[in-house]
Amino acid sequence: MNTFKDWEENEILLSENDMTHRQQNDEYMFYQYVASGNTEAVQDNIDQHRFLDSNGTGTLSRDPLQNLKYHFVVSVALITRICTEKGMEMERAFRLSDFYIQKLDDIKTIDALSDLHSKMVMDYTVRMKDLRQNAGLSRTANECLNYIYAHVNDRITIDDLAEHLKTSTSHISRMFKEELGISPSDYIRNIKLDKAKNLLRFSDYSIIEISNYLSFSSQSHFSKLFFEETGMTPKKYRETYYGTTWK
Known part of the structure; x- marks a missing residue:
């Protein structure tokens, strides 16, 4: 040719x-x-x-x-x-x-x-x-968010973030408060719950499978946090929103 x-x-x-x-x-x-x-x-x-x-x-x-x-x-x-x-x-x-x-x-x-x-x-x-x-976030903050997203199914702690960024836990906590107005643990919990909502909407995984996949300590703990966030149990949320628009 x-x-x-x-x-x-x-x-x-x-x-x-x-x-x-x-x-x-x-x-x-x-x-x-x-x-x-x-x-x-x-x-x-x-x-x-x-x-x-x-x-x-x-x-x-x-x-x-x-x-x-x-x-x-x-x-x-x-x-x-x-x-x-x-x-x-x-x-x-x-x-x-x-x-x-x-x-x-x-x-x-x-x-x-x-x-x-x-x-x-x-x-x-x-x-x-x-x-x-989040457009004005620092490089460190964006790296934290990227790490959390990539490891959403793991049990993420502030120590993990500090080790990944080679900095102190106090610096991570202060950065989240100043730039995101929320603690690292609360942010991680919210990301996991958002992921859980999508899995309840668009997958056939059981509630216990979703809880385990997202590394909640137990199904009851997952259900408690989910209810505090949405006012619904995971079961009720799935019945209400299954198959609706992707979040």
Whole structure:
């Protein structure tokens, strides 16, 4: 295969067809909308079906569906990196990216792919909107949040955070209070309970399995904390919200 020959022939073909890529400003602005949590602007982009607009996007495959799949991967990769730069925990961002790219295996139609892209960009956008209040966090604070997210199913202590950051427990406690207005233990508990809510909504794991997975000391302790947070038992919460919108 003569790659250089193929490249030159491709260049001639694109020139003859006056093919040029769209200005980066539009794409950059869209990614900034996502990273800033601007749900209104992102929804407007979705409503206009901009993802399906092939004008100036370049052809990555001669097959229309595969071409859009490639563009999907490019889009989620760029969004992941921009959102990480803007404060999203790195582990969360890349797990989201992996999750949505894996979903491509099940996509058989352009409409289904467009729907998945809409869900993906809005998922990142909503999460970034929630993170905006943490935009001014220090590097140490963001590293703590990233560690907690990556180890949410472990029993995390303030000693673990101090050891990971190579600092003192008193510094960790003071940082959380000053920057997040909450103690490390309360923050860890809230993250675990948020994870439990999603597992109750979207999985068939039993309550005891969820309790064990998230390393609560016992099912009764998990149920007590869950009731204090939501006013519902885990069983009642699942009955009420099973299958509803992802948090």
